[in-house]
Amino acid sequence: MPKNSSVHRVKNKIDKKDITVTILFLIPAILICAVFIIYPVIDTFVLSFKKWNGMFGAVKQWIGMENYYKILTDKMFWNAMLNSVYFMVGGFIILMPLAFGLALLVTSKIKGISLFRTCYFLPCMLGTTAVALMWTFILNPNFGVFHVIENWLGIDLPIPDVLAVKTLNIWIVILVNNWMYAGYNMLIFAAGLVAIPETLNEAAALDGASGWQRIRYITLPLMKNSFKVFSILCITGCLKVFDIIWAMTRGGPNDVSSTPSIMLYTQGFSYKFFGRSSAYGVILLVLGVTLSIVTNHILREDKDLVM
Amino acid sequence: MKRLKKAAAICLAGFTALSTVGVTGVYAEEANYDVDNMEFENVELRVAFRFTRDSEIDGQAKWYYEMVDQFNQENEGRIHVTDESISTESDYLEKLTTDFASGDVPNAFVEYGGSRVKEYVEAGYLLDLTSYLEKYPDWKDGVQEFAWATTEFDGVEGTYGIPWSAYQLCLYYNKDLLEAAGAQEPESWDDLVDACGKLKEAGIQPFNYSDKDNYHYEHLIGVLALKAYGPEIAEELASDAESYNGEKMVAIYQKMKDMIDAGYWGDAILSTDVATERSMFEAGQAAFFIDGTWNCGTFQNGSDRTLFDAEKIGVTRVPYIDEAYKTVEMGGGSDTYYITTLNQSEEEIAATVKFIKYLTTVNAINQMCEYSPTTYAEKVTIDTGNYLLNDVNVIMAENTDSRLNLPNYDTNSSATDTIRNSLQALATGASAQEVGDNIVDKMSAYE
Numbered sequence: 001m002p003k004n005s006s007v008h009r010v011k012n013k014i015d016k017k018d019i020t021v022t023i024l025f026l027i028p029a030i031l032i033c034a035v036f037i038i039y040p041v042i043d044t045f046v047l048s049f050k051k052w053n054g055m056f057g058a059v060k061q062w063i064g065m066e067n068y069y070k071i072l073t074d075k076m077f078w079n080a081m082l083n084s085v086y087f088m089v090g091g092f093i094i095l096m097p098l099a100f101g102l103a104l105l106v107t108s109k110i111k112g113i114s115l116f117r118t119c120y121f122l123p124c125m126l127g128t129t130a131v132a133l134m135w136t137f138i139l140n141p142n143f144g145v146f147h148v149i150e151n152w153l154g155i156d157l158p159i160p161d162v163l164a165v166k167t168l169n170i171w172i173v174i175l176v177n178n179w180m181y182a183g184y185n186m187l188i189f190a191a192g193l194v195a196i197p198e199t200l201n202e203a204a205a206l207d208g209a210s211g212w213q214r215i216r217y218i219t220l221p222l223m224k225n226s227f228k229v230f231s232i233l234c235i236t237g238c239l240k241v242f243d244i245i246w247a248m249t250r251g252g253p254n255d256v257s258s259t260p261s262i263m264l265y266t267q268g269f270s271y272k273f274f275g276r277s278s279a280y281g282v283i284l285l286v287l288g289v290t291l292s293i294v295t296n297h298i299l300r301e302d303k304d305l306v307m
Numbered sequence: 308m309k310r311l312k313k314a315a316a317i318c319l320a321g322f323t324a325l326s327t328v329g330v331t332g333v334y335a336e337e338a339n340y341d342v343d344n345m346e347f348e349n350v351e352l353r354v355a356f357r358f359t360r361d362s363e364i365d366g367q368a369k370w371y372y373e374m375v376d377q378f379n380q381e382n383e384g385r386i387h388v389t390d391e392s393i394s395t396e397s398d399y400l401e402k403l404t405t406d407f408a409s410g411d412v413p414n415a416f417v418e419y420g421g422s423r424v425k426e427y428v429e430a431g432y433l434l435d436l437t438s439y440l441e442k443y444p445d446w447k448d449g450v451q452e453f454a455w456a457t458t459e460f461d462g463v464e465g466t467y468g469i470p471w472s473a474y475q476l477c478l479y480y481n482k483d484l485l486e487a488a489g490a491q492e493p494e495s496w497d498d499l500v501d502a503c504g505k506l507k508e509a510g511i512q513p514f515n516y517s518d519k520d521n522y523h524y525e526h527l528i529g530v531l532a533l534k535a536y537g538p539e540i541a542e543e544l545a546s547d548a549e550s551y552n553g554e555k556m557v558a559i560y561q562k563m564k565d566m567i568d569a570g571y572w573g574d575a576i577l578s579t580d581v582a583t584e585r586s587m588f589e590a591g592q593a594a595f596f597i598d599g600t601w602n603c604g605t606f607q608n609g610s611d612r613t614l615f616d617a618e619k620i621g622v623t624r625v626p627y628i629d630e631a632y633k634t635v636e637m638g639g640g641s642d643t644y645y646i647t648t649l650n651q652s653e654e655e656i657a658a659t660v661k662f663i664k665y666l667t668t669v670n671a672i673n674q675m676c677e678y679s680p681t682t683y684a685e686k687v688t689i690d691t692g693n694y695l696l697n698d699v700n701v702i703m704a705e706n707t708d709s710r711l712n713l714p715n716y717d718t719n720s721s722a723t724d725t726i727r728n729s730l731q732a733l734a735t736g737a738s739a740q741e742v743g744d745n746i747v748d749k750m751s752a753y754e
Contacts, residue, residue, distance in 0.1 A: 055430050056410035056649060074752060141575040142515065142583065164577035164735055252521065253577050253731035254745070269401050271721040271753050272426070274408070 041285070048279035053272045060275070067279035080258045083170050083245075087238035087259070090174035096230060098182045103189030104215075121183035128180070132247030135176045139163060163249055166256045170245075173257065177244050185230055192226030193219065228299040235295060236288045260284055340442040342661040347385040350658040355391040355406075355413040357399050357642075366608055366679030371666075378665055386658045407432065412647045414659040420457025420468065420643050421715025422722060427645070428460050428467050434646040435465030439660050449669040454640030454684035456711055468643040469667045470684035471675075474599040475638030475703055476530045479695075480621045481614065484511050484594040492623050494633070496531070496562065499595075499626045503571040506594050515593040516572035517579035524563065524730035525723070527597060527625075529713040530637035531559050535628035538635050538708045545716035551726065551750070552743030560730075560739035562628075567734060576734040589614055597625060600638070600703075603696040604681040615695075622698050634707040640684045721753035 048067055052060040071077050106117045123131060138145045141159035150157065163169045196219060204214050220227075242261035245251060251258035251266070258266075260280055268277030339345065358368035375388050391413055393399040406412045407427065418424045427433050436458075440447040450470060458468040478499075480492060488509035490502035503513035518524045532540045536555055543549035550556070566572050573579070573593070581598065588596040589611045596602075603622075606615040614620050627633040644663045648656060665671065672685035680691035682699060690697075714722035729745040737745070 053426060054404055054408040055426060055432075056407060056412075058430060070752065136578070140578050142573075142579060142587070158574055161575045161578045164575075166735060250521070252728060253518075253735050254728050254737075256735070266724070269404050270724045272404070273753070 044278045044281050047275055048282045050275045052274045054268065054274045063275070067273075067276045068283075070276060071279055071283065076255055076258065077260070077263060079256065080260045080263050083257060083259050084239050084241065086167075086170050087174055087177070087241050088235060090171070090178060091234040091238055092231075094175070095178040095182060095185060095234070096227075098178065099185035099230070100189045102182060102186040103193055106186065107190050107193045117186075120186055123180045123182070124184040126180070128243040129247050131176065131180045132244050135172075136163065136248055139172065164253055169249055170257045173245050173248050176248070177241070180244070185233075188230055188233075189223065189226050192223040196222045224299060228296065231295045231299065232292050235291045239288050239291070240284055339657075340439045340660075342439065342657050342664065343443075345657055345661070347382070347654060347658050347661075349384065350386045350654055352386060352388045352415070352655065352659055352662060353391050353413040354388055354659075354662070355393070355399070355403065355416040357394055357396065357417055358390075358392045359394045360390070360392070366604060367675060370675045370678040374666055374671065378662060386662065388662055407649070410650055412649050412651075414651060414655055415644055415646050415663055417642050417644055418468075419641060419711075419715070420470075421711055422717055422720050423715070424467075424645060425460050425718075426720060427647075428463055430649075432647055432649040433467045434648050434656060434660070435467060436469065436646070436660070437466050439664075440466060443664065446664055446668060449667075449672075449685050451684055451686055453709060457640040457643040468645040469663055470640030470643040471667050471672060472601070472642040473639060473682045473684045474601055474641045475636045475682065475699070475706070475709065476526055476597060476625050477600055477602075477622050477699060477702070478625050479588065479596040479598070479602060480623070481588070481591060481594050482619045482621050484591065485621075487511065488594070490594075492621060493626045494623075495630070496534075496626045496628045500566075500569075500571075502594075503566070503569070507569075507571065512573060512593050513571045514566075514573055514595050514597075515579060515584050515587045516566075516576050516597075517581050517584035518576050518731055518734060519578060519580040521727045521731065523581060523598075524733065525712065525714070525727045526599075526637065527563065528556075528559055528726075528730060529710075530625045531562065531628060532556065532713065533635045533637055533710055534625065534632045535559060537629075537632050538710050541710040541713050541716045544713055545718065550743075551746040552740070557739045557743045560733060560742050563733055564739050572734075577731060585609075586611065599641075600682040600696075600699045602681075603693055603699055604679040606695060607680060607693055618694055620695060622695050622702070624702055634705055636703075636706050636709045637712065638703075638709050639711050643684075719750055719753060722750060725749040725753065 047060065049062060049064055050060040051063045051066075052058060102120050106113055106120065126134075137143070139162055141147060141161050144159075146159045150159065162172050200218050200222075201214055204218055209217070240261045241259050242265065245257055245259055245262060246265075249257045251262040261284065264277050264280035264284065267273045267280060356371065358371045359365060360368070360372050372390075375390060379387055391402075393402060403416060403418075412432070424433065451473065454470040454473050455466065457470050458466050460467065478493070484506065485491070485502065488502070488506040488511055490505045491498070493499040493502050506513045516523065532544075532555070535558070536543075540549060540555070544551065544556075563572075567576070579587075584593070585596060585598070585602065585605065586609075587593050589606065589609055591614065606612070606620060609615070624633070624636070644667065646656065646659045646663060651659075667685065669685050669688065672683050673687055673689045676683060676687045676689055676691055680693035680696045682696070682703065710716075712723070714726050719725075726746055729742055729749060732742050732745060733739075
C-alpha cells in the first residue's frame with residue numbers, strides 16, 4: 001500500500017507536470033488561432049447581422065437577417081455562384097484529368113523527366129497577376145496573338161473580344177486558371193502515384209492486366225487520398241476564387257464574371273456595405289465547410305472509387 | 308473647521324480660476340490659424356497621395372517629391388512628411404477605406420470630392436479650412452472659383468479641401484487623318500457621326516474607344532447629358548426628378564450604342580484601357596480621342612511625340628447635342644487635398660495645413676505646371692509653350708457653365724461604381740433601355 005501510494009503520487013506529479021508543459025506549449029498556438037482566426041470569424045459573423053459603413057466610430061446598427069435576405073434575393077449573387085460552379089466543373093472535368101495525366105507522365109520512366117516536370121510547374125511559379133496579365137495581352141484583339149497572326153497572314157477579320165462576352169469570358173479565365181494550376185495539382189497526384197508499391201503493378205502485369213486496367217483497378221483505388229485532397233482544394237478554391245478573375249476582368253463587364261469573393265470585396269470596399277460583405281464571408285465559410293464535409297463523406301476510406 | 312472650509316473654498320476658487328485661464332490659453336492657441344508662424348517640434352506627418360517616386364514620365368510626381376524633400380529639409384527637426392502614395396486608384400482607395408475603418412488615417416490624402424468623400428465630411432473627420440483660408444486670403448484667391456466644387460458639400464457648411472488640379476473633357480483629333488478623309492473638326496454630335504462615317508469609308512478607324520478602366524463611358528454619358536439638357540440635369544438626377552432609366556438618359560445611351568453598332572468606337576472597347584487608347588491615337592491608329600485636359604501634358608511627355616511635335620493634334624470641345632448648351636462642360640476641380648482630423652492632434656493638423664499650403668500656392672503650382680503642362684485649379688501665371696494647353700485655356704475661358712461627374716452629385720455613395728459597371732453592358736450587346744434599368748435596379752439595391 002505505501003509502495004502503491006508513492007507510485008500514485010509520482011504518477012500524479014508527472015501527469016501534472018505534463019499537463020502544465022502541454023498547456024505552455026499550446027498557449028502560443030491557441031493565442032494565434034484565437035486572435036487571427038477565431039475572433040475574426042466570430043466578429044464577421046456578428047457584423048453580418050449589422051449595417052456599418054466602414055467608418056471608425058460609426059454606429060453598427062443591428063438589422064437582423066436583412067443582409068442575408070438582400071444577398072439571397074440578388075440575382076448578381078446567383079450569377080456569381082454560377083461562375084463559381086463553372087470553376088468547379090472546369091476543375092473536375094479539365095484540371096483533374098490534365099493534372100492526373102501529367103502526373104502519370106512525370107512518374108513514368110522517360111528521358112528528360114526533370115525538365116518536363118519543371119516546365120509543367122513553371123506557370124504556377126509565375127504568379128497569378130503575371131499569368132493573368134500575360135493572357136490578357138495575348139487575347140487582346142488590338143495587339144494580341146490573333147492580331148499578330150492575322151497581320152502575318154495578311155487577313156483582316158474582326159477578332160472577338162473574348163473577355164467581354166458573358167459566360168465565354170469566365171470559361172476563358174477558367175482555362176487560364178487550369179493551365180496555371182495543372183503543374184501544382186500534378187504534384188499532388190504524383191505524390192500519390194509514387195506511393196503505390198511497384199510490385200502491385202508488376203504482379204498485375206504478370207497476370208495479363210493491360211495499362212488501362214492497371215490504372216483502373218490499382219492506381220485509382222490506391223490514390224483515393226490524392227483525389228480527396230484535390231477535390232477539397234478544388235471545391236474550396238473555386239468557391240473563394242478571386243485573384244485571377246480580378247486581374248483578368250475585374251468581375252466585369254457589368255459584374256457578369258463576378259464570383260462571391262469579388263462580390264464580398266466590392267460590397268465592402270466599393271459600396272461600403274461592410275455588414276453585407278461580412279454576410280458574404282459567412283455564406284462562403286458555411287458553403288466551404290459543408291462541401292468539404294460532403295466531399296470527405298463521399299470519398300471516405302471504405303468506399304470504392306467508381307469508374 | 309471653519310478656517311479649513313474657507314481655505315478649501317479659496318483653493319478651489321483659485322484652481323477653478325486658473326483652469327479657466329488655462330483653458331482660455333489653450334483655446335487662444337487652438338484658434339491660431341497662422342500656421343506659417345507656428346512653432347512645431349518633431350511632428351511626423353503621413354500623407355497618402357497617388358504619385359510614384361522616381362517616375363520618369365510623370366512630371367507631377369517629379370515635382371511633388373522634390374517639394375516633399377525640400378519641405379522636410381526646410382523644416383528639419385520640426386515637421387517631417389512621410390509619403391504613403393499608391394499610384395493604382397483601386398488599391399489607393401482600398402487602403403483609404405481600411406484606414407478610415409480602423410481610425411488610423413493619414414494626415415492628408417487626395418480624392419476627387421463629391422459623393423466619394425461626403426461620408427468622411429459628414430462623420431466630421433475632415434478639416435474645415437475656412438478659418439485658415441480667411442487667415443491667408445492670397446492662398447484662397449489663388450484658386451479658381453469653379454474648382455471649389457470638390458470641397459463643398461450640400462447640407463454641410465465649410466470648405467473641406469484644397470483643389471490643385473482641374474480638368475474638362477475634350478475631343479482630340481488627328482489633323483492629317485481628318486484631312487485624308489475629307490472630314491472637318493466636329494462641332495455637333497451629328498458632325499461627329501458624319502466625320503466618323505467619312506473616316507470609316509476612307510479605311511481609317513475613327514476611335515479606339517476604351518472602357519476597360521471602367522470610367523470612360525460614364526464620363527462621356529455625363530458630358531453628353533450636360534450638352535443635351537443643360538447643367539440642371541446633374542441636380543435633377545441627384546434629386547430623382549430625372550431618372551437614369553428615363554427617356555432623356557436612355558436617349559444618351561442610345562447615341563453611344565449607335566456608335567458601337569456602326570463600328571466607330573472600335574472592336575475592343577472592354578479590353579482596351581485609356582493608356583492603350585491614347586498610345587494608339589498617338590501612333591495614328593485612330594482619328595479621335597475623347598479624354599481630359601490632362602492629356603496636353605501627357606502628349607508632350609509621352610513616348611511617341613511625333614504627332615505632338617509636328618502640331619498635328621487638334622483639340623476642341625466635346626460636340627454638343629443641343630446648340631444651346633455648346634459651352635456647358637463636364638469638368639472643374641479634380642484632385643483635391645483633404646486634411647483629416649480623426650485621431651489627430653492640434654499640432655499635427657496645423658502642421659498638415661502648413662504642408663498643404665506649401666504645395667498649393669500659385670507659385671508652387673506654377674512650378675508644377677512647368678514640370679507637367681496641364682490645367683490646374685490654381686490661377687497659373689506661366690506660359691509653358693504647350694500649344695494644346697493654350698487652345699484648351701481658350702476653350703475653358705469661354706465656358707458658360709460646368710459640372711463634375713454626374714454621380715458626384717448623387718446622395719447614393721455607390722452611384723459612381725454602379726453607373727460605371729452598368730454602362731459597360733453597352734459594349735456587350737445590351738440595349739439602351741436595359742442599361743438604364745440596370746443602373747436603377749442596382750442603385751436601389753444599395754440605397
